[in-house]
Amino acid sequence: MSNHLNPSDVKAYTRREFVKSSALFASAALTVPAFVQSSAFALPRPMMGLSSIAGVDEDKILVVVQLSGGNDGLNTLVPFGDDAYQRVRPRIALQANEILALERNGGLGLHGAMGGFKELYDEGMCAIVQGVGYPNPNRSHFASMDIWHTADTTGTGDGWLGKYVDSQCCGYGSGTPGSKNTANQDPPPPPIAIGKTAPLALHGRTMMPVAIEKADMYQWTGDKLGDDLKDEYHKLIKANDEAAQHEGAEDNHSFLVRTAMDAQVSSKKIRQAVDEQSLVQYPNSSLASQLSMIASMIRAGLPTRVFYVSHGSFDTHANQGGLQGTHARLLQQVSDAVGAFYKDLKAQGNEGRVLTSCFSEFGRRVGQNGSGGTDHGTAAPMFLFGPMVKPGLHARYPSLTNLDNGDLKYTVDFRQVYAEILDGWLSAKSSDVLGRGYKHLRVLKKS
Amino acid sequence: MPAQGTQPKKRKAVTRTTDSIAAIKKEKFGYTEARHLLLRAGFGGTDEQIRTLAKWGPEKAVDHLVDYDQIPGQAATADAFKSDIIRPLSREERQRVNRARQTGDEDTLAQYRTERQRRQREDRRQMREIQRDWLTRMVQTPKPLEEKMTLFWHGHFATSFRIVEDSYHMYAQNRMLRGNAMGNFGSLLRGIIRDPAMLRYLNNNQNRKDSPNENLGRELLELFSLGEGNYTERDIKEAARTLTGFTYEDDSFRFNKTQHDQGMKYVLGVQGNIDGNSLVSAILNQEACALFICFKLYKFFVRDIPMDLSALDMGTRKAILQLAQLFRANNYEIKPVMRKLLLSRHFYDPINMGTKIKSPSELLIGSVRSLKVPVRDIGIMYDAMELMGQSLFMPPSVKGWDGGRSWINTSTMFVRQNTLIYLLTGALPTRPLFMKDQQNFDAMALVPSLNTPDDSDPSDEQIVRELASLTIGDADDETIGSVIRGSIGEGTMQDQDAVVRALVMLTSMPGYQLC
Numbered sequence: 001m002s003n004h005l006n007p008s009d010v011k012a013y014t015r016r017e018f019v020k021s022s023a024l025f026a027s028a029a030l031t032v033p034a035f036v037q038s039s040a041f042a043l044p045r046p047m048m049g050l051s052s053i054a055g056v057d058e059d060k061i062l063v064v065v066q067l068s069g070g071n072d073g074l075n076t077l078v079p080f081g082d083d084a085y086q087r088v089r090p091r092i093a094l095q096a097n098e099i100l101a102l103e104r105n106g107g108l109g110l111h112g113a114m115g116g117f118k119e120l121y122d123e124g125m126c127a128i129v130q131g132v133g134y135p136n137p138n139r140s141h142f143a144s145m146d147i148w149h150t151a152d153t154t155g156t157g158d159g160w161l162g163k164y165v166d167s168q169c170c171g172y173g174s175g176t177p178g179s180k181n182t183a184n185q186d187p188p189p190p191p192i193a194i195g196k197t198a199p200l201a202l203h204g205r206t207m208m209p210v211a212i213e214k215a216d217m218y219q220w221t222g223d224k225l226g227d228d229l230k231d232e233y234h235k236l237i238k239a240n241d242e243a244a245q246h247e248g249a250e251d252n253h254s255f256l257v258r259t260a261m262d263a264q265v266s267s268k269k270i271r272q273a274v275d276e277q278s279l280v281q282y283p284n285s286s287l288a289s290q291l292s293m294i295a296s297m298i299r300a301g302l303p304t305r306v307f308y309v310s311h312g313s314f315d316t317h318a319n320q321g322g323l324q325g326t327h328a329r330l331l332q333q334v335s336d337a338v339g340a341f342y343k344d345l346k347a348q349g350n351e352g353r354v355l356t357s358c359f360s361e362f363g364r365r366v367g368q369n370g371s372g373g374t375d376h377g378t379a380a381p382m383f384l385f386g387p388m389v390k391p392g393l394h395a396r397y398p399s400l401t402n403l404d405n406g407d408l409k410y411t412v413d414f415r416q417v418y419a420e421i422l423d424g425w426l427s428a429k430s431s432d433v434l435g436r437g438y439k440h441l442r443v444l445k446k447s
Numbered sequence: 448m449p450a451q452g453t454q455p456k457k458r459k460a461v462t463r464t465t466d467s468i469a470a471i472k473k474e475k476f477g478y479t480e481a482r483h484l485l486l487r488a489g490f491g492g493t494d495e496q497i498r499t500l501a502k503w504g505p506e507k508a509v510d511h512l513v514d515y516d517q518i519p520g521q522a523a524t525a526d527a528f529k530s531d532i533i534r535p536l537s538r539e540e541r542q543r544v545n546r547a548r549q550t551g552d553e554d555t556l557a558q559y560r561t562e563r564q565r566r567q568r569e570d571r572r573q574m575r576e577i578q579r580d581w582l583t584r585m586v587q588t589p590k591p592l593e594e595k596m597t598l599f600w601h602g603h604f605a606t607s608f609r610i611v612e613d614s615y616h617m618y619a620q621n622r623m624l625r626g627n628a629m630g631n632f633g634s635l636l637r638g639i640i641r642d643p644a645m646l647r648y649l650n651n652n653q654n655r656k657d658s659p660n661e662n663l664g665r666e667l668l669e670l671f672s673l674g675e676g677n678y679t680e681r682d683i684k685e686a687a688r689t690l691t692g693f694t695y696e697d698d699s700f701r702f703n704k705t706q707h708d709q710g711m712k713y714v715l716g717v718q719g720n721i722d723g724n725s726l727v728s729a730i731l732n733q734e735a736c737a738l739f740i741c742f743k744l745y746k747f748f749v750r751d752i753p754m755d756l757s758a759l760d761m762g763t764r765k766a767i768l769q770l771a772q773l774f775r776a777n778n779y780e781i782k783p784v785m786r787k788l789l790l791s792r793h794f795y796d797p798i799n800m801g802t803k804i805k806s807p808s809e810l811l812i813g814s815v816r817s818l819k820v821p822v823r824d825i826g827i828m829y830d831a832m833e834l835m836g837q838s839l840f841m842p843p844s845v846k847g848w849d850g851g852r853s854w855i856n857t858s859t860m861f862v863r864q865n866t867l868i869y870l871l872t873g874a875l876p877t878r879p880l881f882m883k884d885q886q887n888f889d890a891m892a893l894v895p896s897l898n899t900p901d902d903s904d905p906s907d908e909q910i911v912r913e914l915a916s917l918t919i920g921d922a923d924d925e926t927i928g929s930v931i932r933g934s935i936g937e938g939t940m941q942d943q944d945a946v947v948r949a950l951v952m953l954t955s956m957p958g959y960q961l962c
Contacts, residue, residue, distance in 0.1 A: 232933030370553020
């Protein structure tokens with residue numbers, strides 16, 4: 001029989017647990033529901049210095065930035081000094097004066113539009129992992145994205161961050177069916193995706209990720225349909241919640257009441273957070289507004305540990321351009337948005353709490369195609385940001401001449417980076433989450 | 448009128464349940480029970496439909512739902528959709544592409560690429576049509592259990608368009624599941640290992656004798672028939688070998704003999720040069736199979752329970768074991784098991800009534816069918832289901848939908864409430880046009896006391912109580928009072944706007960998420 005826990009057994013939602021864990025903070029617990037307040041440690045509080053309190057990892061946050069459509073890695077981290085690069089990309093290759101050279105790395109640089117990344121790189125807040133991929137690369141957008149999301153080369157199963165949440169709250173991840181006995185802590189709050197729906201990466205067995213497209217849509221429509229209706233509804237939910245709390249009931253109805261109450265309070269909190277003026281000016285792009293929303297939520301003290309955003313489309317089959325053009329514009333949007341995000345976090349004093357990881361489902365082919373674009377390829381660089389990263393370049397740049405059917409051969413499996421993030425940042429057990437152990441790519445500083 | 452059993456709030460965890468799967472007595476089968484039956488074996492119903500079933504009594508009511516092939520229904524939409532949007536290249540086309548690759552003829556390649564992309568766009572459009580077609584069917588069908596069973600098998604044999612990328616194959620699979628939904632489980636298994644969508648989804652088209660791909664073999668045992676722990680790793684490897692060469696060509700199953708492993712295999716205690724057919728027979732011979740499927744039926748139709756006998760209370764355990772026994776005794780015919788289950792006293796135990804979290808489809812289809820709200824825009828309804836986590840033809844993984852509490856978090860709670868508000872009023876979170884779009888919704892018709900021949904005037908409380916019983920069951924005085932205050936406005940409750948506001952509030956209550 002399957003060992004999957006019955007959701008109704010999940011500790012996450014039991015009234016008893018809630019009451020127990022909040023007994024110490026009873027006054028707060030009665031007014032602030034679980035969604036908003038994970039524990040006393042996570043109350044809003046700017047962190048001093050770069051690292052978090054030793055032994056307390058509850059304030060560590062992961063932000064995943066997905067570049068959808070297959071980002072052209074070769075024109076992102078550009079081997080402009082390589083003759084092979086110039087030869088196979090006559091129309092779209094960048095020249096030495098069009099790149100932002102990386103110190104002590106002759107012949108390699110960032111696309112000229114990526115000033116934001118370059119600045120973070122120079123400040124020691126950016127790690128670049130070269131040649132990231134996986135065996136038997138799949139060139140379908142959906143399939144390859146699913147592979148990255150599930151950390152499984154068949155692309156089936158739960159999302160890796162969903163499995164991470166499961167492993168934290170219920171003692172099981174992908175490979176090791178656990179039992180309730182191994183559950184050792186309160187569950188983390190559900191991950192938040194900015195967008196209409198949450199990506200596969202966030203889907204696990206125990207809780208649905210929260211998807212918020214816009215703060216004003218994360219709200220009960222009834223609020224706008226009349227003051228009496230609004231007042232009575234909110235009062236009634238609150239009364240129901242108090243009654244359920246008083247009874248200590250753990251049935252489905254109490255669970256639903258609790259969630260409705262959480263929704264009510266967190267909606268207000270998130271809308272207030274987002275309404276507040278950011279500490280820095282963000283550029284005008286959808287990714288920038290998504291990241292600014294996340295920064296606001298972090299600033300407001302939401303205990304969420306995993307956030308997810310995507311930007312696209314990087315599927316540049318035609319006329320992708322060089323220093324100017326479609327690809328340059330996309331790269332600039334990402335780079336400026338992430339740059340502003342860290343400025344904001346710094347102004348909040350929260351930059352030490354936030355690791356950002358940026359990936360795409362695949363890179364593109366080495367040679368340009370007949371339409372001044374590039375077709376689906378394989379390996380590409382991955383970027384990690386934050387003061388906790390070991391800055392600089394990691395792993396090897398794949399050879400541009402020793403190819404696999406016109407494609408780069410990957411030098412690092414992306415799951416080696418996931419393992420590092422899981423063990424080194426999220427304090428999880430990566431082998432539980434990923435189904436097996438992977439050799440860590442040491443891209444984070446030892447905490 | 449209802450209803451004990453519809454107010455779960457007051458109920459403490461019950462550890463003892465009616466164990467008997469003997470049939471419920473006619474005199475115990477009233478409005479509440481009929482409502483429960485219709486919610487679970489269908490998508491709920493109107494006050495009138497519930498009364499009819501209650502009058503018929505349990506035997507006739509269950510027979511009516513289960514023997515749905517007796518009901519004249521929608522004709523099969525046999526060729527409503529195009530089968531050749533996605534098609535393999537012809538030999539000639541393949542040769543042209545290969546030549547272009549060799550000579551570096553980028554123009555020709557670009558032409559084929561553009562054509563492929565056009566077809567993929569067209570296919571995604573057709574997929575949306577197929578998704579809406581199924582939703583419409585669920586809304587309109589006179590045989591709700593047929594669609595409910597099809598949905599159950601879709602979640603059981605979960606297959607996603609995201610990977611299959613051929614809408615017609617998804618559609619064909621859906622028809623196969625519907626055709627066998629209340630038939631024989633062995634036929635379903637034999638159908639699914641020949642189903643092009645499934646063969647593609649679990650990579651069995653790449654399962655060849657010299658390089659076996661275990662994906663389908665593994666899920667066939669783990670998720671489709673036996674459950675984890677009831678087979679060995681060796682069984683998986685051997686099962687995969689029996690399925691080598693099971694592939695598809697265009698829209699049909701094809702047994703590729705040259706890729707089939709003709710060697711001796713040893714799987715689940717059976718030895719020989721066996722293929723997928725004999726594998727299915729070997730699976731059906733395992734006792735674990737009947738138990739596993741009964742567990743899943745129970746979880747879907749009755750209550751969310753752990754898939755572990757030892758974790759169950761005695762009554763539930765006995766009920767499931769008895770159903771499994773019946774399933775085997777009937778050679779894996781599904782209908783006798785469903786009939787027994789839906790008639791059983793256990794099914795109507797208080798622990799099983801009004802306590803299950805509605806799936807997104809149960810919530811939305813059920814609201815349309817029972818409140819008679821207009822669908823307004825089937826596209827918005829589909830999108831809402833996606834936001835709630837149930838995108839038809841795109842289950843999140845081969846494990847299907849977990850259901851139960853995993854449907855619910857703060858964002859899906861808002862989507863659930865707001866979609867109901869949309870159906871009732873036409874208002875969207877970003878476009879609150881309350882009362883602007885009600886031409887098709889007769890809210891007053893839902894209040895029985897406003898529709899009786901005698902001309903007595905029902906009180907405001909009476910009206911709200913009737914609306915409550917239709918949506919959340921019996922409600923306490925506090926709730927009734929609050930709903931009246933929230934919705935009455937300047938006049939009385941005998942007013943379309945007031946009734947709609949009351950429904951907005953009632954369907955937003957946590958209790959409305961339960962069935």
